[in-house]
Amino acid sequence: MIDFELTGKLKSQQQMMRGFAEQAMRPLARKYDEEEHEKPTELLKMVQGFMKGGVGGSMGGGGEKKKKEEGGEKKRSEANLTTAIAVEETFYGDAGIALAFPGQGLGGAAVQATGTPEQKAEFLARFSEDEPVWGAMAITEPEAGSDTANIRTTAVKDGDEWVLNGEKIFVTSGKSALEDSKGFVVVWATVDPKAGRAGIKPFIVEYGTPGMQITKVEDKLGIRCSDTVSLSFMDCRIPEKNILGSAEVVDPKKASTKGFKGVMATFDATRPLVAMMAIGVGRAALDELKRIMAEEGLEIRYAISPGRMTAIERDIMDMEANLKAARLLTYRSIWMLDNGERNSLEASMAKAKAGLAVTHITQKCVELMGPLGYSREMLFEKWMRDAKINDIFEGTGQIQMLVTARNVLGFGRDKLK
Amino acid sequence: MLSFELSEEQALVKETIAGFATDQIDPMAREMDESGEVSQDLVKTGWELEIVASCVPEEYGGFGEGPSALTGAIAYEELAYGDLSTALHICSPTSMAYTVLMDGTEDQKKTLLPNACGEEFKAAGAALVEPKFSFCPSKLETTAIREGTEYVLSGKKCLVPLAKESDNLLVFATTDPGAGFAGVDAFVVPCNNRDVAIGEREKNMGLKALSTHEVTFKNAKVPIEAKVGGNKGIDYLNLISRSRLALAAMSIGLMRRAAEHSRDYAKERVAFGEPIASRQAIAFMIAEMFIETDATRMLVWEAAWKCDRGDEFAKEAALAKNYAAEKCMKVCDYAVQVMGGHGYVRDNMPELWFRNARAFSTLEGLVMV
Numbered sequence: 001m002i003d004f005e006l007t008g009k010l011k012s013q014q015q016m017m018r019g020f021a022e023q024a025m026r027p028l029a030r031k032y033d034e035e036e037h038e039k040p041t042e043l044l045k046m047v048q049g050f051m052k053g054g055v056g057g058s059m060g061g062g063g064e065k066k067k068k069e070e071g072g073e074k075k076r077s078e079a080n081l082t083t084a085i086a087v088e089e090t091f092y093g094d095a096g097i098a099l100a101f102p103g104q105g106l107g108g109a110a111v112q113a114t115g116t117p118e119q120k121a122e123f124l125a126r127f128s129e130d131e132p133v134w135g136a137m138a139i140t141e142p143e144a145g146s147d148t149a150n151i152r153t154t155a156v157k158d159g160d161e162w163v164l165n166g167e168k169i170f171v172t173s174g175k176s177a178l179e180d181s182k183g184f185v186v187v188w189a190t191v192d193p194k195a196g197r198a199g200i201k202p203f204i205v206e207y208g209t210p211g212m213q214i215t216k217v218e219d220k221l222g223i224r225c226s227d228t229v230s231l232s233f234m235d236c237r238i239p240e241k242n243i244l245g246s247a248e249v250v251d252p253k254k255a256s257t258k259g260f261k262g263v264m265a266t267f268d269a270t271r272p273l274v275a276m277m278a279i280g281v282g283r284a285a286l287d288e289l290k291r292i293m294a295e296e297g298l299e300i301r302y303a304i305s306p307g308r309m310t311a312i313e314r315d316i317m318d319m320e321a322n323l324k325a326a327r328l329l330t331y332r333s334i335w336m337l338d339n340g341e342r343n344s345l346e347a348s349m350a351k352a353k354a355g356l357a358v359t360h361i362t363q364k365c366v367e368l369m370g371p372l373g374y375s376r377e378m379l380f381e382k383w384m385r386d387a388k389i390n391d392i393f394e395g396t397g398q399i400q401m402l403v404t405a406r407n408v409l410g411f412g413r414d415k416l417k
Numbered sequence: 418m419l420s421f422e423l424s425e426e427q428a429l430v431k432e433t434i435a436g437f438a439t440d441q442i443d444p445m446a447r448e449m450d451e452s453g454e455v456s457q458d459l460v461k462t463g464w465e466l467e468i469v470a471s472c473v474p475e476e477y478g479g480f481g482e483g484p485s486a487l488t489g490a491i492a493y494e495e496l497a498y499g500d501l502s503t504a505l506h507i508c509s510p511t512s513m514a515y516t517v518l519m520d521g522t523e524d525q526k527k528t529l530l531p532n533a534c535g536e537e538f539k540a541a542g543a544a545l546v547e548p549k550f551s552f553c554p555s556k557l558e559t560t561a562i563r564e565g566t567e568y569v570l571s572g573k574k575c576l577v578p579l580a581k582e583s584d585n586l587l588v589f590a591t592t593d594p595g596a597g598f599a600g601v602d603a604f605v606v607p608c609n610n611r612d613v614a615i616g617e618r619e620k621n622m623g624l625k626a627l628s629t630h631e632v633t634f635k636n637a638k639v640p641i642e643a644k645v646g647g648n649k650g651i652d653y654l655n656l657i658s659r660s661r662l663a664l665a666a667m668s669i670g671l672m673r674r675a676a677e678h679s680r681d682y683a684k685e686r687v688a689f690g691e692p693i694a695s696r697q698a699i700a701f702m703i704a705e706m707f708i709e710t711d712a713t714r715m716l717v718w719e720a721a722w723k724c725d726r727g728d729e730f731a732k733e734a735a736l737a738k739n740y741a742a743e744k745c746m747k748v749c750d751y752a753v754q755v756m757g758g759h760g761y762v763r764d765n766m767p768e769l770w771f772r773n774a775r776a777f778s779t780l781e782g783l784v785m786v
Contacts, residue, residue: 001422002422002423002722003418003419003722004722005418005419006418007418007419078418078419081419301680302732302735303598303654303657303731303732303735304553305552305554306742307553308556313687317736318739319741321716321736321739321740324715324719325712325713325715325740326712327717328712329708329712330714331419334419335421336421346711349707352708401697401700401701402701402704405694405697405700405701405704406700407705408680409694409700409703411684411694411695411700413693415691416694417695417697
């Protein structure tokens, strides 16, 4: 049965997260935007305390997949939905702070998607300790952004170790994971540069590993509370067992979920969560706009014909419809994931819609608020800057369109470049 | 618990109508648009789907428990996938039937509903839209003024479907000017009333197979029993919202048809040595068509779900309808564009969809879920 009602349990979690977002996060939003590279240490400790690195700004926990049970009966799970709801609420609070939350992050999601049970046990246990810990993922390189197959960082087997060499950029929470806590980064490197995608494998590099260095902490347009770093690897040696999945280079057509396909599996699980991040920011801006307009006496006449509406009424309706559509598309893709269905198409649709909608919504809100929107006295301009990242990270809006188009057309990357 | 899974009944409805729309309606769409007539065979077969009867309770001639907006939305999407004119024609009796079923007096239900549940299709058009650019359902210029035991109707309506073949029309008119949606009532008006003038068949840009007329009421007198719901009247905002959902649901069918057409064409059509779908400029348009089709469906389903639960849903229905009208136009514009010159000629379907799509920004009240 089609049902848009969240369970009572989820609704109360949502309420709780909303309260936390409004009371603990929002008041700090401006401070940690202005004081880039500072962290709300006390808040992050508290987050670790009550979330144990589970849900929130970190995107971990999204990799869990539920398989169909024997006999065709589907196993109902709401693990990803629970995370998604928390993501929307925390990003409603503040995107920068939410992204700085401790937790397994994308690195953990990669372990979830591609690691063995032993690896999961070994590397993920730390996230439920008392002290905040971060996991990070390093894919992007100066010469390889969306084009992940072009990764040049190498991993060479030497005895019972892997030796990594190369440079990674745009590593979210890299400083938090490697300098501020006993975390790790999952580094994607090629074991066979001639093999293309099939040669690219994920490796876990622990904090403090010699040969790995943070070479830059980025200054950014938005999400300033979250650190984004460059990493260099110079003969960085890691144990043999730190490769996630198999080291074997197999024909990509025959590959299962390991290796490079693991990147995609990671994204299938995390794309909807990135969409929810966007939706949280969009809702923050739109709710505040509507609150202020209502105070000023604006009543939105939803049911009259569009031709009789004021420009502001039409804008607000348009924004509401887009935000709602983005959220529902995202819910759908998460529901599929929770039911063990492949959701590549739906997840890319959701992220494409959400990134675009929220980029537009937050820009429109600044416009409609006029000088108040443009002023740093209010948060509208910050939301507009924060929102833009959702159209870029974990696949730009254009990449989402490309993935969606390939899925719709049934074209591989050979037929649609 | 969040779920996007159709019920068994909904899945069956979807499958049945999808088969009918794909195998029978769709192949006729061009011919009907050119001839200006919806095929009577299609109307007959469509009526056998018992869309109305399956919603009307047994005591009034049907075998249902009231309309489900969600099931209706699923059914209408499939019908309109075949052809919008045909979908509107087949579903046009729903406005009268559901209005009477939901808000009518016991007498009105007993008199009018069995007719709407018969084996033969019986036309009953709804007269809501008025021929002016500033038309708004909350500000109808057609008035109904009480005079003793009668109401006197005056005003002009347009886009009244099947007015020529209906025995009665469902006419929406203002009884309390200035009261907005609360000031509108519905009347069951016989077409043979001498002060009801049914004009020439309208000539519209699209929906050319659907017969619509302008209808003028020149102080047409009807007994007070013609007022739906008696003293209580109607829940007009609810009816309008149900109509908006019905129309928005139909727009999804049209969008899906157009999106699939563009997808299939772009994979076949070769230019510069490869299928045009291999070019991002085309591929991204197609991706957007599919995204917006699904986005609209999500908005419609959520609003319909609220409606079925008895929650307030007027806002959601309006959001869905306005979004649908805009996106359907865009998607059908893309369907023409993907084909280029071939999309502009009447040998191919996109130009027909392009004309039909714009109707959603104008239509109100013609059909309901």
